[in-house]
């Protein structure tokens with residue numbers, strides 16, 4: 001009776017020392033009491049589970065070893081169901097070898113809590129405690145009737161990816177921390193550029209480091225860091241951290257990189273003057289999105305500016321009528337909260353433009369006209385030459401005839417025949 005009161009007192013004190021466990025009332029039988037957490041303990045595959053447990057033994061019993069079994073809820077557990085035994089000489093189920101540890105190594109503390117690592121769904125079930133020891137010099141054991149129920153579900157927790165503020169041109173280190181604080185096998189942590197499934201070789205990773213921190217004797221934190229130099233093209237790219245536990249249990253997290261990009265004026269920006277109309281285009285990129293200003297407009301009354309935005313690019317088009325212009329360049333200023341960029345856009349005067357304005361059709365038309373006129377000219381020349389040659393051929397014939405006729409003026413019998 002005294003032991004019972006003492007035990008109850010002990011449990012109430014222990015319960016008050018908050019361990020985050022929702023304790024069930026102790027279940028007692030002849031001074032042997034066990035306290036387990038209320039309800040089913042849930043855990044996720046790949047991670048670990050702690051089965052909180054306290055026990056007291058009957059008067060005169062000296063605890064020596066703690067034994068845990070796992071078996072079907074309404075079956076009696078036997079030696080083949082042993083998953084843990086502080087007496088290391090005894091065999092345990094092979095599937096549990098090295099996966100179970102007692103949180104408090106001193107059995108006499110009455111703390112029978114265990115941690116089971118590298119969980120799989122097969123670890124769901126009921127867990128039973130037995131304490132082996134001596135009573136009045138005889139080797140005895142007591143198996144507690146009440147059991148702990150554990151349910152292991154598929155892994156849903158994801159890694160945590162820490163991203164510091166990212167700025168173009170600077171070196172950065174991303175940290176990925178695996179879920180769970182366990183003491184099982186080290187998970188494998190890998191980094192991939194791109195989203196899940198896709199791999200982007202364009203920006204291969206650089207230095208990765210794996211770290212294991214021992215938080216307590218039975219809890220460790222695993223993390224990996226990725227260090228690389230940030231380029232403008234990293235902005236908006238996805239990076240995935242994948243954590244692989246034993247038994248092919250994996251989880252991953254994808255993050256999108258937001259890189260601060262200083263405003264930059266692209267060299268496709270330009271100014272053109274066409275008679276009295278000045279058109280300037282200034283294109284700038286940056287993140288956060290920059291704005292574009294035209295200092296020239298301070299003293300201008302009539303102008304139009306149109307701005308278009310796509311992604312992290314701004315395009316500002318200025319149209320202005322200039323009566324007399326002395327400037328050779330127009331300044332474009334692009335700024336955001338992180339910086340400013342300026343560019344002098346050289347004014348290109350395009351007089352030819354009016355002809356060009358009609359486009360390639362006009363060019364084609366003029367080519368056709370030129371070719372046709374050339375052909376006509378060549379034909380004319382050929383015709384003239386032909387005519388000239390024919391005329392030249394006719395002339396000597398006539399002369400010959402004249403000559404012949406002159407020669408043959410003397411009467412001859414053939415003369416009449418020839419004529």
Ligand SMILES: *[C@@H]1O[C@H](CO)[C@@H](O)[C@H](O)[C@H]1NC(C)=O
Nearest residue numbers: 014019053054103104111113
């Ligand atoms: C059992 O022992 C472990 C390790 O010392 C401790 O963290 C835990 O709180 C103890 N449980 C109770 C109920 O005191």
Ligand SMILES: *[C@@H]1O[C@H](CO)[C@@H](O)[C@H](O)[C@H]1NC(C)=O
Nearest residue numbers: 204205206207208227228229
């Ligand atoms: C890491 O990046 C630096 C330059 O950024 C390069 O010289 C080095 O080869 C890279 N290391 C690996 C392992 O890719």
Ligand SMILES: *[C@@H]1O[C@H](CO)[C@@H](O)[C@H](O)[C@H]1NC(C)=O
Nearest residue numbers: 120244245246247248249250
């Ligand atoms: C893990 O999964 C991959 C593909 O899903 C498979 O090829 C591999 O054999 C599996 N490994 C184990 C140990 O089950």
Ligand SMILES: *[C@@H]1O[C@H](CO)[C@@H](O)[C@H](O)[C@H]1NC(C)=O
Nearest residue numbers: 163236255256257258259288
């Ligand atoms: C990245 O920027 C976009 C747009 O500014 C914002 O919606 C998003 O939350 C940012 N993401 C991170 C991880 O900061």
Ligand SMILES: *[C@@H]1O[C@H](CO)[C@@H](O)[C@H](O)[C@H]1NC(C)=O
Nearest residue numbers: 264265266267268269270346
């Ligand atoms: C613009 O800059 C790129 C590189 O910065 C260069 O390759 C390209 O020739 C430049 N284009 C013009 C029109 O200046």
